[in-house]
Amino acid sequence: MIVGVHPLAGFDKLLHYKVPEALRAGMQLGLLVRVPIGPRVTLGLVGQMGAPTDFPVEKLKPVTQIVYPFPALPADLLELARWMSRYYAAPLDGIIETMIPGAVRHGAALKQEKLLSLARRLAPDELAALEKRAPQQARLYQFLAQQFKAQPKSLVLSRLGQTAAVVNALMKRGVVQEEAQRVERIAYADGFAHGELVAAQPHALNAEQQAAAEAVAAALAEEKFSVTLLHGVTGSGKTEVYLRAIDAALKAGGGVVFLVPEVALTPQTVARLRSRLEAIAPGHQCVVWHSHLSEGERLDGWFALATGEARVVVGARSAIFAPVRDLRLIVVDEEHEPAYKQDETPRYHGRDVAVYRAKLNRAVGLLGSATPSLESFVNAQAGKYRLLRLTQRVDARKLPDIDIVDMRIEAMRQRTLPTLSRRLVDAMHRRFERKEQTILFINRRGYSSSMLCTDCGQVEECEHCSITMTYHRADEVLRCHLCGAERPAPLVCPKCRSPKIRWRGLGTQRVEESVRRVLPRARIERMDTDTMAKKNRFREVLMEFRAGKIDVLVGTQMIGKGLDFPNVTLVGLIDADISMHIPDFRANERTFQLLVQVAGRAGRGDRAGEVVVQTFTPQAEAIQFSRHADFEGFAESELKLRRDFRYPPFRHLIHHLFRGQNPEKLQFFAEQWAKRVEQVFGDRVELRGPSPSPIEKIKDHYRWQVWYFTASATKVVPELVKLRAEFAWPDDITQVLDVDPVNLS
DNA sequence: AGCACGCCGACT
């Protein structure tokens, strides 16, 4: 018997091994094994049964050991790993490593305890004989005979004051049996249990929720792969629909994965979910999965799922790899959240992996969001996903009014670069008179600032990477943080030649000063990392604010941490452009969510809250904000924009790194490669490169040249991998494909 | 990833 093994040793190659007689019976796909590689022994995963085609069988070494008697990767996850390897162009061994928790991989010893129980009952005469000849054994027998279930060995022995010798004697006679069992560490000891005890009774569903829940239940009953996109406005009660679906899946005997963005995984949410799940499926453990678990907790949770003791896992991104058995339902809450993207190798998108895993298991995928990602929305429009809608808010609260203020007009009116617009100042005055509160929100992210033209709104971007360039004051240059390209900071706007260039990087301090000028009698507090350096200051300020001792709170993202302020009826976004043009395209989405969250609660009674957004690029912000108010309208215009402009909805950003010593040769091959890519993708491909300034460290050390491609097509990645395989590279040039899974469909 | 093999510069 010969097996192919993926060694977890840092190189991505399938190696073959003989299976010794003793290990043959237990051998199967997905097992974690130890295998010799050269002088060492490493962990590996059995990925194939059968002999190699390109290696002499007689030179094969034997498998050293089977680490666990059951597959560390069940069949579906093994298949998923292979798909990911192809789809994300990532090495398979790395994917296997991310799928199996470290503690499991290292074959960590399980915390075990031995349980004692009776193997058979003794006849009365046998018992009498035993009492005479071996009184201690008889005591043990009597004790165990009174127990309803197996008891821990250590406990029994200490209670009876006996030693293991007594147990051994009885075992030899076949009267007592010993079994090993794992000690549950997860039970409910992860701190999540103490969050908040919430009444567990199910809420009554409104008609829309009811219809949605029934539709999902029907999909589950079909027992085939399907994906449902649940588009429900903020506060429409999506969670109740998830819970009904989970209920249905559990009742059908299946397992469930419930993904939430990492930030949403707070003790309160988990406790709430858990109490509801308890009510739905009494006796079923719900495993919580996130990055802050200890090794032991992770191990226990993993085992509970792998053995079927637990059938539900709630967790962040990586919970999609939990070894849930008989998977019937995968829920992805807030499916548009960028937190689902892993941006280290292996790069993957949790939501997309979830959909594919559902497909492999013929399970149901349920994606929920108030603002679906464009790719999911397009999939729904194309009929690939079923679209369900929840249009009514359960709590009947009004959405906030959003004003977008064009700061270019404001600048003309005030003849200076304003910090606060008239609109915002007026709104703040009204709040102050009514004794309501205001939050001014400013996104200053570190020292990064960008170049903005106050006449035309132009923001300088890197020509290779399409991200905003960052201004570095020390050497007066604009630099791209992705590829390292740099150019001198311009004196006039490169687009409209206007000299009115502004370097963005507005601080909370300046905003505070401005507010003092317009509202001299107001109590103002500033909240950012500088002023909050003192330990409990943060908490203090939040408490004062909540108690109404502060009228205006000026702060950075950290305000979002204490979100629930019932008396806040106005939120001002001082400088929307900073967040929208930050060199991390994910940041704008996050900031955005935060604002809408604050604003969504800003209503008072029947009066809606107000949000004032100050911006130099009103079109962009209008689109962003309409995304929440009118998602369909947003989606339509955004899709058009992306099609016409540079960011199609399914763009993959592909970094292609060429390595070699001869620049001319590199140039030649990059062009050749580009031609081949174009042949396959036609006009959907854009070649941008070479990068003028490859990342220094890499350049010095390996003399790499960095080239970037961007391509827009749903099939780009698999096709590129195919291309890579058939493209013949000369010996002195190597290339690496790195794919950022932006909006994979 | 590790580790060996191998081919060019400064040293017990």
Place this chain on the structure above:
DNA sequence: GTCGGCGTGCTC
């Protein structure tokens, strides 16, 4: 003459 630099290749 060797020791050791890291560039290259292999691991069943």
